[in-house]
Amino acid sequence: xxxxxxxxxxxxxxxxxxxxxxxxxxxxxxxxxxxxxxxxxxxxxxxxxxxxxxxxxxxxxxxxxxxxxxxxxxxxxxxxxxxxxxxxxxxxxxxxxxxxxxxxxxxxxxxxxxxxxxxxxxxxxxxxxxxxxxxxxxxxxxxxxxxxxxxxxxxxxxxxxxxxxxxxxxxxxxxxxxxxxxxxxxxxxxxxxxxxxxxxxxxxxxxxxxxxxxxxxxxxxxxxxxxxxxxxxxxxxxxxxxxxxxxxxxxxxxxxxxxxxxxxxxxxxxxxxxxxxxxxxxxxxxxxxxxxxxxxxxxxxxxxxxxxxxxxxxxxxxxxxxxxxxxxxxxxxxxxxxxxxxxxxxxxxxxxxxxxxxxxxxxxxxxxxxxxxxxxxxxxxxxxxxxxxxxxxxxxxxxxxxxxxxxxxxxxxxxxxxxxxxxxxxxxxxxxxxxxxxxxxxxxxxxxxxxxxxxxxxxxxxxxxxxxxxxxxxxxxxxxxxxxxxxxxxxxxxxxxxxxxx
Numbered sequence: 147x148x149x150x151x152x153x154x155x156x157x158x159x160x161x162x163x164x165x166x167x168x169x170x171x172x173x174x175x176x177x178x179x180x181x182x183x184x185x186x187x188x189x190x191x192x193x194x195x196x197x198x199x200x201x202x203x204x205x206x207x208x209x210x211x212x213x214x215x216x217x218x219x220x221x222x223x224x225x226x227x228x229x230x231x232x233x234x235x236x237x238x239x240x241x242x243x244x245x246x247x248x249x250x251x252x253x254x255x256x257x258x259x260x261x262x263x264x265x266x267x268x269x270x271x272x273x274x275x276x277x278x279x280x281x282x283x284x285x286x287x288x289x290x291x292x293x294x295x296x297x298x299x300x301x302x303x304x305x306x307x308x309x310x311x312x313x314x315x316x317x318x319x320x321x322x323x324x325x326x327x328x329x330x331x332x333x334x335x336x337x338x339x340x341x342x343x344x345x346x347x348x349x350x351x352x353x354x355x356x357x358x359x360x361x362x363x364x365x366x367x368x369x370x371x372x373x374x375x376x377x378x379x380x381x382x383x384x385x386x387x388x389x390x391x392x393x394x395x396x397x398x399x400x401x402x403x404x405x406x407x408x409x410x411x412x413x414x415x416x417x418x419x420x421x422x423x424x425x426x427x428x429x430x431x432x433x434x435x436x437x438x439x440x441x442x443x444x445x446x447x448x449x450x451x452x453x454x455x456x457x458x459x460x461x462x463x464x465x466x467x468x469x470x471x472x473x474x475x476x477x478x479x480x481x482x483x484x485x486x487x488x489x490x491x492x493x494x495x496x497x498x499x500x501x502x503x504x505x506x507x508x509x510x511x512x513x514x515x516x517x518x519x520x521x522x523x524x525x526x527x528x529x530x531x532x533x534x535x536x537x538x539x540x541x542x543x544x545x546x547x548x549x550x551x552x553x554x555x556x557x558x559x560x561x562x563x564x565x566x567x568x569x570x571x572x573x574x575x576x577x578x579x580x581x582x583x584x585x586x587x588x589x590x591x592x593x594x595x596x597x598x599x600x601x602x603x604x605x606x607x608x609x610x611x612x613x614x615x616x617x618x619x620x621x622x623x624x625x626x627x628x629x630x631x632x633x634x635x636x637x638x639x640x641x642x643x644x645x646x647x648x
Contacts, residue, residue: 155172157182158287159284162269162270162283163269163270163277164267164290165259165265166179166265167264167265168266175267176210178297181217181218181221183218184217184222184268185221185293186289186293187289188221188222188224189293190282190289191225191251191252192227195227195251197226199227199250200230200250201251201252203219203255204231204236204255205235205256206235206236206342206408207369207407208263209264209266211256211257214256217300218256218268219231220300223307223308228307229307229309230309231311233312235369236314237342237347238259238515239513239518240347241253241254241271242271242275242513243513244317245271246514247317253270253275254270255408260340260408262379263372270286274514276486276487277486277490319347319351321512322512322520323354325444325445325512326355326444326445326520326523328355329357330530331530334359334360334397334400334401335352335357336394337390337402337403337404338390338404339362339367340381340405340407341366341375342405342406342409343369344409345367351519351520357530363393380406381411381412381425382503384425387402390402390404391423394417394423400530401414401529402416402423406518410518411516412522412525413425418537427502427554428500428503432460432464433465433471433540434539435508435524435525435528436458436471436500439498439508440472441475442531454478456476457478457497458477458498459482459492459496459499460479460489460501461481461483461484461485462482462592462601463601464502465616470548471543474546474547478493483585484501484588486516489501490510490515496510502552502554502614504518505518506518508520544622544623545622548619548620549619549623550617552616554613554615555613555639555643556605556611557611557612557646559610560609565604566604569602572611572646576593576642579593579641581593581595585603589604591603595634599616599638600613600639600642611646615638617631618631
């Protein structure tokens, strides 16, 4: 006799919201699940906020996003809250900024960031525009499960208010431009939004600081939810930025910028001394920006910092380099759990925060989250400032703090795999390689092995185990120093991959 197939589990909160493939059922993104998420957020807010409080709701240009924005707005308004929508697809930082600037009690952004075209999701922001953290997420999730059991639908009549306000975009642009310096020698920029919603707004922000020589990758300039020119819309993938680097070389650009589809992440590329273009990884970009922003604070971000040491934050999976660099520049370094919901709470006064997955917060007083557009503008302002080249900045960091070599690999799990069991098995196998310690406050572990380290953790949004391996050299490294670090990196990286795969 065939065993009955259990009903699929309802959506659960992951990284500050829900994310899943589009489709029918309680474990997929569709109108009913979006209505349930919006109901859960509205019920949570009504327990704590008065009638008439404002909630910002926006979405990107993915499949289903426009309809999901309408559904979420109608549900939240039906609970007596005032909903403000931008009226068109927008980048995620616009919603995060609007929550703060409009004094909203929450924000919902319909997006799956750089996930495949088949996915969508809802990200939830709390008062102040930062992503929600425990216990808020658990409380909303309890309301979500109750709403799913009740089978809530989309209201046909809205007793509350849904107000369309396209100036949310204008306000974001003005706030970012006002906080940034104008470069003395504006760079020539090659830009791709990777079929997402950030291209035009990024160009507007760059023009606002005097950077007008901007050329977009033509095939990727307009929003297209199918992402037809890339296998993945994630700018961390080499194939995703291939057209960008070709364009940068062709137009003799000074900067190459790739945004992810909702423009909350930013990858940058540069030409080395031989004229060959390559993309920087998130840790390289983070180190350069941390060094720059501690040496030359942005006028807007430094204002109001008071007398405390400026805080620069990265996460437990990011490079160890900032832990050396930040104190040397007179700042206070803080390492947090992964995710900007933790980075934005690293401490005050926060000057800059980044994660290795090309997320950067350069204007915490404007957007309390990662912001690819503002990061792109800061990078362009730095390149056009007349200071050292990007290559020279990287070489100087290697000389002062040692070269840091990394190998970050996401290893897929089978659909029915238990991530916790996979982690336990891998940790046991790696005990003979180095000291294995569990991560504090989150699932995963760290391995330290003589001048190299690795972190292994489950993804919060996909069925993956993510591995982050790093080895380093002494300051002013010789060729043999680099070769030795590369050997240590390969040995530990192969051992981690074998343990996870085994």
